[in-house]
Amino acid sequence: DAGVTQSPTHLIKTRGQQVTLRCSPKSGHDTVSWYQQALGQGPQFIFQYYEEEERQRGNFPDRFSGHQFPNYSSELNVNALLLGDSALYLCASSLAAAGGNQPQHFGDGTRLSIL
Amino acid sequence: GDSVTQMEGPVTLSEEAFLTINCTYTATGYPSLFWYVQYPGEGLQLLLKATKADDKGSNKGFEATYRKETTSFHLEKGSVQVSDSAVYFCALSGLNTDKLIFGTGTRLQVFP
Numbered sequence: 001d002a003g004v005t006q007s008p009t010h011l012i013k014t015r016g017q018q019v020t021l022r023c024s025p026k027s028g029h030d031t032v033s034w035y036q037q038a039l040g041q042g043p044q045f046i047f048q049y050y051e052e053e054e055r056q057r058g059n060f061p062d063r064f065s066g067h068q069f070p071n072y073s074s075e076l077n078v079n080a081l082l083l084g085d086s087a088l089y090l091c092a093s094s095l096a097a098a099g100g101n102q103p104q105h106f107g108d109g110t111r112l113s114i115l
Numbered sequence: 116g117d118s119v120t121q122m123e124g125p126v127t128l129s130e131e132a133f134l135t136i137n138c139t140y141t142a143t144g145y146p147s148l149f150w151y152v153q154y155p156g157e158g159l160q161l162l163l164k165a166t167k168a169d170d171k172g173s174n175k176g177f178e179a180t181y182r183k184e185t186t187s188f189h190l191e192k193g194s195v196q197v198s199d200s201a202v203y204f205c206a207l208s209g210l211n212t213d214k215l216i217f218g219t220g221t222r223l224q225v226f227p
Contacts, residue, residue: 004158033214042119042204042217043159056214090158094213102213103149106158 002027004107006091012113013081019112021076025093026105031055032074033104034066037088049074050096078112086114117142121205121218128195128225136190136221138179138205146207148172148181148188149215153202162190162203195225 005024013019025032031050035043045058049068068074072093078085088111092104122137140146147166151159163172168183177192188205205218 031213035215040219042206042219043215045214045216048214056212058214092159092215103161103164104213104215106151106160108156108158 004091004093004105006089006107006110008110009108010111010113012115014115015081015083017081018077018079019081021078021089021091021110021112022073023076023091023093023107024073025091029093029095029105030072031094031096032068032072033092033094034074034076035090035092036060037090037109039087043090046076081114083114086112088112117146117207117209117216119205119207119216119218121203121221124202124220124222126221126223128223130197130225130227131194132225134190134192134195134199134223136203136205136223138188138190138218140186140188140205140207142186142207142209144210145183146209148179149206149208150177150179150188150190151204151206151217153204153220155201159204195223197225197227199223200225 033048034046037043047057052068063079065077088109090109091107094102118141149164150162152162163174165172165181171180202220204220206215
């Protein structure tokens with residue numbers, strides 16, 4: 001039973017560039033959430049996708065956008081990268097039919113470094 | 116808005132010592148409460164959860180009780196092991212959402 005998988009594991013970009021991160025949810029899950037974890041901090045919610053639409057969004061600028069595909073996998077795109085975007089980006093999946101307050105299953109994350 | 120406050124770390128203990136990591140929350144209504152653990156270089160793993168007042172979550176010797184009157188969800192373990200060394204995050208999710216709000220994390224270091 002495959003868990004949440006993310007790619008790539010590490011990425012180095014420069015300021016102003018654009019980046020795309022990818023996530024495959026745990027088998028049987030249909031909802032994907034993205035979190036940003038700065039060094040030494042707790043994860044911060046970016047947004048959540050369900051049925052290929054953004055369902056909820058945290059306090060992140062429009063430079064952060066996403067997509068969900070029919071197979072439930074998801075991408076996180078960040079444009080015009082800033083030094084402050086350096087962080088671990090975590091993907092989490094869950095099953096919408098199970099109702100709210102369900103535990104989310106996390107991937108190992110993508111470490112993004114901006115030079 | 117909703118928030119979670121955790122005790123600052125690191126918490127340094129000898130093997131077999133008793134562990135408490137404090138967590139308090141502010142939320143509208145009755146959130147669900149979680150403890151997640153993050154080992155070096157890895158993502159977060161759910162450790163335990165509680166969904167209503169007075170519920171006790173438990174797993175791998177860890178426990179936490181949902182205390183509505185003190186808005187707390189403190190993590191405890193009677194006898195820690197070196198392998199418990201990790202960062203522990205307290206989190207909540209509100210009614211009808213599984214969006215998680217995390218505390219800043221508490222690093223636990225256990226020495227033999």
